[in-house]
Amino acid sequence: MQWSAKRIARSPLWLLFPIGVIYGTLAVMPLALIVRFSFAGGLKQYRAVLASPLLARIAENTVVVSIITTVVAVLLGYLLAAALWRSGPRLRVLLFMLVLLPFWTGVLVKNFAWAALLQDNGVFNELWLVISPTHKALPLLHNRLAVIIGMVHYVLPYAVFPIYTVMLSIDQRLERAAKSLGASDFSVVSRVIVPLTLPGVYAAGLLVFIISTGFFITPVILGGPADMMIANLVDFYAHQLVDFNRAAALAVLIVVVVSVLVFIYQWCPKEGQYGKA
Amino acid sequence: MARREACESGRTPLSSPASYRGLRVSGRCLLLLACIPVFIYLMLPTLIIVPMALTKGQIIQFPPIWISVHAFADYFKDSQWIDSTIISFKVSILAVCIACVAGSSAAIALHGKTFFGKGAVVGIILTPMVIPLVVLGLGDYLFFTYVQLGERWLEIGLAYSVLVTPYVFITVQAALAGLNPLLARSARSLGAGSASVLYHVHWPTIRPGIAAGAIFAFAVCFDEVVIALFLQSPDATTLPVRMFTSIQYELTPKIAAVASLLLSLASLALLAQAFLPRQRLSPR
Numbered sequence: 001m002q003w004s005a006k007r008i009a010r011s012p013l014w015l016l017f018p019i020g021v022i023y024g025t026l027a028v029m030p031l032a033l034i035v036r037f038s039f040a041g042g043l044k045q046y047r048a049v050l051a052s053p054l055l056a057r058i059a060e061n062t063v064v065v066s067i068i069t070t071v072v073a074v075l076l077g078y079l080l081a082a083a084l085w086r087s088g089p090r091l092r093v094l095l096f097m098l099v100l101l102p103f104w105t106g107v108l109v110k111n112f113a114w115a116a117l118l119q120d121n122g123v124f125n126e127l128w129l130v131i132s133p134t135h136k137a138l139p140l141l142h143n144r145l146a147v148i149i150g151m152v153h154y155v156l157p158y159a160v161f162p163i164y165t166v167m168l169s170i171d172q173r174l175e176r177a178a179k180s181l182g183a184s185d186f187s188v189v190s191r192v193i194v195p196l197t198l199p200g201v202y203a204a205g206l207l208v209f210i211i212s213t214g215f216f217i218t219p220v221i222l223g224g225p226a227d228m229m230i231a232n233l234v235d236f237y238a239h240q241l242v243d244f245n246r247a248a249a250l251a252v253l254i255v256v257v258v259s260v261l262v263f264i265y266q267w268c269p270k271e272g273q274y275g276k277a
Numbered sequence: 278m279a280r281r282e283a284c285e286s287g288r289t290p291l292s293s294p295a296s297y298r299g300l301r302v303s304g305r306c307l308l309l310l311a312c313i314p315v316f317i318y319l320m321l322p323t324l325i326i327v328p329m330a331l332t333k334g335q336i337i338q339f340p341p342i343w344i345s346v347h348a349f350a351d352y353f354k355d356s357q358w359i360d361s362t363i364i365s366f367k368v369s370i371l372a373v374c375i376a377c378v379a380g381s382s383a384a385i386a387l388h389g390k391t392f393f394g395k396g397a398v399v400g401i402i403l404t405p406m407v408i409p410l411v412v413l414g415l416g417d418y419l420f421f422t423y424v425q426l427g428e429r430w431l432e433i434g435l436a437y438s439v440l441v442t443p444y445v446f447i448t449v450q451a452a453l454a455g456l457n458p459l460l461a462r463s464a465r466s467l468g469a470g471s472a473s474v475l476y477h478v479h480w481p482t483i484r485p486g487i488a489a490g491a492i493f494a495f496a497v498c499f500d501e502v503v504i505a506l507f508l509q510s511p512d513a514t515t516l517p518v519r520m521f522t523s524i525q526y527e528l529t530p531k532i533a534a535v536a537s538l539l540l541s542l543a544s545l546a547l548l549a550q551a552f553l554p555r556q557r558l559s560p561r
Contacts, residue, residue, distance in 0.1 A: 015386035028437040030416025083312040086305050087310040102319050104543040106500030109536040113322030214409040216503050231411040251412045
C-alpha cells in the first residue's frame with residue numbers, strides 16, 4: 001500500500017503538463033469554437049449546408065476522386081512493396097531511398113512540378129507535338145486526371161509501407177510448402193501470397209482513402225473549378241462567402257466522417273494471419 | 278548477360294532445387310521490370326525541378342536551352358520572398374521547439390506505464406495527425422480572433438506546434454522502447470532526484486528520437502499551406518503560402534528555384550535521418 005502510494009507520487013505524470021497545456025489551448029479550444037459556431041441558430045447551419053446542391057456535387061467528386069486514387073495507389077503500392085520485399089539488401093536500400101525521397105519532397109514542390117510537366121507547353125505536350133499529326137496540345141492540366149496523377153503520387157508511399165510490413169511477416173516456408181505440393185508460380189501468388197497480404201491491402205486502402213479525402217492544395221493547383229474537393233468547400237465558405245457558421249458546420253460533418261473512418265482503420269487488423277510482426 | 282540467362286532458365290520444369298532458384302530469379306526480374314515505370318513516375322517531378330530552375334528567360338522550358346542561374350538571383354533579390362523565407366524559418370523553429378518539449382515529455386511520462394485508458398491517452402496525443410488541416414485551420418482562425426497575440430507569425434507557429442507534436446512523440450516513444458523502465462526506478466532508489474533521472478537516464482536515450490522527430494516536424498512545418506492560408510496576414514506570409522498563390526497565377530523559373538532549394542532541404546533532412554546514430558539499447 002505504502003509502496004504504491006510512493007510510486008504514484010514519484011511517477012513523472014507532471015511531464016504530461018506541457019502537452020496538456022498545448023493541446024488544451026490550441027486543439028481543444030479551436031475545435032470547441034468550431035462546434036459553437038456550427039450551432040449558431042440551432043441546426044440551421046447544418047440544414048443549409050446539407051441542402052446545398054454544391055455540397056452534393058463536391059462530396060460526390062471527393063468520393064469518386066478518392067476511390068480512384070485509392071485503387072490506383074494500392075495497386076502500384078503493391079507492386080513496389082513486392083519489389084522491395086523480393087530484392088536483395090543492397091537493391092532494397094536504393095529502392096527505399098527512391099520511395100522515400102518523394103515522401104520527403106513537399107506537396108507544393110511536387111504539385112508545381114506536375115503543373116509544369118502537364119501544362120500546354122510542358123514536357124509531355126512538347127513530346128506529344130513531335131509525334132502528333134494535328135499539332136494540337138493535349139489538355140492535360142486543370143482536369144480530374146491531373147488531380148488524380150498528383151494525388152496518387154503523393155499517397156503512394158503511404159500505400160507501400162502497410163503492405164510491405166505485412167509481406168515481411170509472411171512465413172517464407174508457406175511458399176515453399178505450396179510449391180512442393182505442386183502449385184505453379186501463379187497459384188503460389190494468387191492463392192498464398194495475395195490472401196496473406198490482404199490485411200495490409202485493406203489497411204493501406206483505408207489509410208490512403210482517409211488522406212485522399214482531405215486534399216486541399218492539389219485540386220487547386222492541378223484541377224479546374226469543377227474539381228473542388230470537400231476541404232476546398234470549407235475554405236470557400238470561410239474565405240469567399242465569409243460565412244464562418246456554415247464553414248464550421250461543414251467542418252464538424254467532415255470530422256464526424258473522418259472519425260468513423262479512423263475508427264474502422266484502428267479496428268482492422270494490420271498484420272497477417274501467420275504474422276510475427 | 279549472365280543475368281538474362283538466369284531469367285530465362287526459369288522456364289525449365291520445376292523439379293530440381295537449381296531450377297527452383299531460377300524461377301524465383303525470373304519472377305523477380307519481371308517484378309522489377311514492372312516497377313520501373315512506377316519508379317519513373319515517382320522520381321519524375323523531383324528530377325525535373327532543378328533543370329527547370331536553370332532556364333533562361335521568364336518562361337519555364339524543358340529541356341532548358343540556356344543554363345542560367347538568374348532565377349536564383351531573382352529569388353535572393355526579391356525582398357518579399359526573402360521575408361517569407363525568414364517568416365517560415367521563425368514559424369517552423371518555434372513550432373519544433375514547442376513540439377520537442379511537449380512531445381518528448383509526454384513520451385517519458387507514459388514510458389513503462391500501464392494503466393486503464395493509456396491507449397486512449399496515446400490516441401488523443403496522435404489525434405492532430407488525422408484531423409483534416411482545413412478543420413484545424415478554421416479552428417485556429419476562430420481561436421486567434423478571440424485571443425490576439427499581436428504577432429501573426431507567433432500564432433502560426435503555435436498552431437503548427439500542435440500539428441507536429443505527434444511526430445516528436447512517436448519518434449521519442451520509439452527511442453524509449455529500448456530503455457528498461459526499471460532503470461529509472463533503480464536510479465531513483467539510489468537517491469537520484471527527478472531532474473537527475475531525466476538528465477542521466479532518459480535524456481541520453483531520447484536524444485536520437487528527438488532529433489529524428491524534430492527533422493520531420495521541421496519538414497512538415499516548412500511545407501504546410503492550409504493552416505497558414507487561414508492565419509496569414511500581409512506581414513506574415515509564409516514561403517509555402519507565397520508559393521501556393523504564385524503557382525496559381527503563373528509558373529515561373531523563380532518558383533522552380535525556390536522549389537529546388539526546398540528540395541535540397543528535404544534531401545538533407547532525408548540524409549540526416551538516414552545517418553542518425555541508432556539509439557543504444559539499455560543493458561538488461
